[in-house]
Amino acid sequence: MLVSAKEMLDKAVAGHYAVGQFNINNLEWTKAVLETAQELKSPVILGVSEGANKYMTGYDTVVAMVRAMDASLGITVPVALHLDHGKYEGAKACIEAGYTSVMFDGSSYPIDENLEKTKEIVSLAHEHGISVEAEVGTIGGEEDGVVGMGEIADPEECKRLADLGIDFLAAGIGNIHGVYPENWKGLDFDTLKEIKATIGDLPLVLHGGTGIPKDMIQTAISLGVAKINVNTECQIAFAEATRGYIEAGKDQKGKGFDPRKLLAPGAEAIKQTVKEKMEMFGSVGKAE
Numbered sequence: 001m002l003v004s005a006k007e008m009l010d011k012a013v014a015g016h017y018a019v020g021q022f023n024i025n026n027l028e029w030t031k032a033v034l035e036t037a038q039e040l041k042s043p044v045i046l047g048v049s050e051g052a053n054k055y056m057t058g059y060d061t062v063v064a065m066v067r068a069m070d071a072s073l074g075i076t077v078p079v080a081l082h083l084d085h086g087k088y089e090g091a092k093a094c095i096e097a098g099y100t101s102v103m104f105d106g107s108s109y110p111i112d113e114n115l116e117k118t119k120e121i122v123s124l125a126h127e128h129g130i131s132v133e134a135e136v137g138t139i140g141g142e143e144d145g146v147v148g149m150g151e152i153a154d155p156e157e158c159k160r161l162a163d164l165g166i167d168f169l170a171a172g173i174g175n176i177h178g179v180y181p182e183n184w185k186g187l188d189f190d191t192l193k194e195i196k197a198t199i200g201d202l203p204l205v206l207h208g209g210t211g212i213p214k215d216m217i218q219t220a221i222s223l224g225v226a227k228i229n230v231n232t233e234c235q236i237a238f239a240e241a242t243r244g245y246i247e248a249g250k251d252q253k254g255k256g257f258d259p260r261k262l263l264a265p266g267a268e269a270i271k272q273t274v275k276e277k278m279e280m281f282g283s284v285g286k287a288e
């Protein structure tokens with residue numbers, strides 16, 4: 001059931017758990033995430049970056065595939081189709097194309113311009129019942145061409161964005177896209193506490209969910225994080241399982257080269273990763 005992400009995240013804040021955003025790249029990814037959410041009775045957010053949208057030939061293709069698959073698999077748990085790190089034009093296009101949620105990432109603009117553009121996106125999206133994520137501070141590392149220096153968010157700027165009527169907020173607190181380096185300092189919980197104190201019950205988003213240890217995840221949730229984004233970990237799981245299949249020579253036995261067989265272990269590995277994360281985030285059973 002495709003819905004905006006607002007209600008599921010407000011519920012997550014109240015219930016002290018987080019909903020996973022899992023980034024999708026193709027049909028296998030989408031099917032694996034939807035089936036796992038349904039099996040575990042968990043709400044879920046399908047994240048699609050600008051790069052993944054382009055790869056799948058555009059916003060309209062993604063919307064058509066996800067809507068049709070949600071219906072044909074008989075998915076009853078709440079599913080949000082969410083633009084991840086959207087550009088200004090991309091966010092507007094997704095609102096028109098039928099996404100149910102958009103992130104406008106204005107973190108590379110000076111704060112006043114970020115606020116101005118976010119305000120426009122909020123007004124357009126809310127006319128269509130679509131939820132909006134905004135960003136302040138930056139997420140370190142690189143994802144699909146979005147590069148950030150990992151600036152820690154300023155709680156006052158968080159408050160200014162919250163006051164625009166956004167539905168959830170991504171605030172940089174030392175989190176990084178991709179695999180965390182050995183010398184990573186961890187999440188900045190002091191800043192997270194200050195942000196929470198300024199914005200109240202507005203759901204917070206933790207990007208860079210790959211590899212964050214369980215205790216940090218639990219502390220972050222206790223401080224208002226209600227959405228956690230995971231991308232790289234599913235990619236690594238898919239690649240490892242596919243490599244295992246090929247290195248075992250299975251693609252050369254019988255009809256092992258059939259793409260439906262070749263891609264099956266990778267899809268299964270994504271399902272396993274999504275399951276582990278949903279259990280860790282506490283969202284299992286929350287859509288019953």
Ligand code: 13P
Nearest residue numbers: 178207208210229231232
């Ligand atoms: P990871 O790739 O580090 O899991 O981050 C995902 C993310 O934050 C998507 O926006």
